[in-house]
Amino acid sequence: MRQVSGWAVVVLAAVLAACTGRGEGADGVRFHAEGQPAQLSDWHLFDVHEGTLVPVEGVLPYDLNTPLFTDYAHKLRTVWMPEGVAAAYREDETFEFPVGTVISKTFYYPRLPGESSGTDRVLRSEGSEGRLPGGGLRLDDVRLIETRLLVRREEGWVALPYVWNAEQTEARLMRSGDLVPLTLVSADGEEEPATYAVPDQNQCAGCHGVDLQSRTLAPIGPKARHLNRDFDYVDGDGVVLQANQIERWTEVGYLEGAPSVGDVPRVARFHDGSATVEARARSYLDINCSHCHSPSGPGNTSGLWLASDVDEPLRLGRCKLPIAAGYGTGNRQYGIVPGDPDASILTFRMASNDPGVMMPELGRSVVHREGVALIEAWIRQQDGDCDTGG
Ligand code: HEC
Ligand code: HEC
Numbered sequence: 001m002r003q004v005s006g007w008a009v010v011v012l013a014a015v016l017a018a019c020t021g022r023g024e025g026a027d028g029v030r031f032h033a034e035g036q037p038a039q040l041s042d043w044h045l046f047d048v049h050e051g052t053l054v055p056v057e058g059v060l061p062y063d064l065n066t067p068l069f070t071d072y073a074h075k076l077r078t079v080w081m082p083e084g085v086a087a088a089y090r091e092d093e094t095f096e097f098p099v100g101t102v103i104s105k106t107f108y109y110p111r112l113p114g115e116s117s118g119t120d121r122v123l124r125s126e127g128s129e130g131r132l133p134g135g136g137l138r139l140d141d142v143r144l145i146e147t148r149l150l151v152r153r154e155e156g157w158v159a160l161p162y163v164w165n166a167e168q169t170e171a172r173l174m175r176s177g178d179l180v181p182l183t184l185v186s187a188d189g190e191e192e193p194a195t196y197a198v199p200d201q202n203q204c205a206g207c208h209g210v211d212l213q214s215r216t217l218a219p220i221g222p223k224a225r226h227l228n229r230d231f232d233y234v235d236g237d238g239v240v241l242q243a244n245q246i247e248r249w250t251e252v253g254y255l256e257g258a259p260s261v262g263d264v265p266r267v268a269r270f271h272d273g274s275a276t277v278e279a280r281a282r283s284y285l286d287i288n289c290s291h292c293h294s295p296s297g298p299g300n301t302s303g304l305w306l307a308s309d310v311d312e313p314l315r316l317g318r319c320k321l322p323i324a325a326g327y328g329t330g331n332r333q334y335g336i337v338p339g340d341p342d343a344s345i346l347t348f349r350m351a352s353n354d355p356g357v358m359m360p361e362l363g364r365s366v367v368h369r370e371g372v373a374l375i376e377a378w379i380r381q382q383d384g385d386c387d388t389g390g
Pocket of ligand 1: 064203288
């Protein structure tokens with residue numbers, strides 16, 4: 001906790017409230033420049049109003065065009081920065097965030113209609129059930145699982161996993177992670193067991209570790225191409241206001257240096273039927289795989305690079321021989337065999353739940369059927385033949 005004497009806090013809070021509405025101080029976010037606060041409420045990112053969990057003033061909710069798949073969990077993401085500082089725009093990389101930034105991601109599931117709060121049965125959906133404009137979550141309609149924080153301190157980013165209690169009144173720091181048994185129930189009643197894994201604090205680096213040597217952490221999602229989309233904000237009077245996120249971040253002073261929206265890159269939403277299969281597949285691989293599958297990521301030894309700007313077919317897996325043959329490849333020959341998803345290693349590993357085979361290797365216990373179907377469709381529409389040089 002930042003230690004400031006009582007009067008200074010009052011004066012500072014008044015000044016901040018008057019000039020920006022970033023809500024730091026007594027009624028707003030409490031930034032902790034050191035230590036690992038034991039409870040999520042110690043940060044005061046959220047309040048509960050009339051049974052709804054809402055971000056406090058200045059805590060800006062955001063969405064990505066295509067999210068990471070995590071056992072069908074829904075995610076509420078927020079960003080907050082202290083007074084007087086902003087993130088610097090980057091065209092391709094994660095924005096450059098200032099010291100004091102707090103980014104949160106809350107994982108939850110919509111509850112089944114009529115299901116009591118004590119059960120493990122939750123809705124398997126990719127819709128927006130339980131979620132209100134402006135990022136509010138109706139507590140009777142959702143099962144909160146965990147809230148992850150990435151906090152930018154002087155020494156770099158710190159990752160903190162908080163797990164919600166059954167009463168949904170508090171989330172506690174769980175540095176050793178947790179396992180949450182769930183039954184995912186689809187709208188038509190089909191059931192699938194899942195063992196949702198809250199990562200332990202060291203596993204955060206397995207995906208957020210951008211520098212393999214120093215194991216330095218960094219955010220993954222807040223890049224121009226993922227944020228360039230509309231979001232339903234709510235103003236002080238409760239009026240819903242749809243705005244582009246890049247413009248909104250700029251307007252509230254959280255982002256500097258962004259060009260006009262037409263010049264900001266954008267990846268497709270993976271379930272957007274109006275985008276091409278190619279665009280949707282590349283967006284999906286970008287957010288689900290490229291944090292590891294890049295020249296500097298934890299999957300770099302594979303030689304498979306899956307970011308949306310990679311244009312060399314071999315790097316993307318096309319007619320690429322695997323680094324090791326056999327078991328992990330399902331005895332398939334190449335990463336991608338054009339036109340033939342059933343012969344491609346990419347889809348074999350995405351459709352597997354075997355810990356020694358499955359991709360991503362962290363962060364899921366069930367298969368993302370819609371994701372696998374998309375990558376299969378993309379491979380199916382590719383022309384060429386590996387034996388004649390692609
Ligand atoms: C399986 C890989 C993986 C693991 C493990 C993982 N993350 Fe993430 N995380 C991601 C990806 C990918 C995103 C961006 C996509 C999204 O939000 O859907 C993300 C997003 C986030 C965000 C929102 C800001 C951002 O980076 O986009 C926070 C906060 C976060 N993670 C915290 C954590 C913490 C804390 C841990 C460890 C307890 C952790 N993550 C473990 C992959 C992972
Ligand atoms: C948490 C890091 C991580 C994530 C996320 C991840 N991978 Fe991997 N992947 C690896 C590592 C490490 C290897 C090399 C070891 C192995 O083959 O298991 C690998 C290997 C592979 C291989 C074999 C490559 C070869 O040519 O031998 C394929 C195919 C693959 N991954 C596909 C994917 C896909 C598709 C995704 C996203 C849906 C994904 N991976 C996400 C870490 C990751």
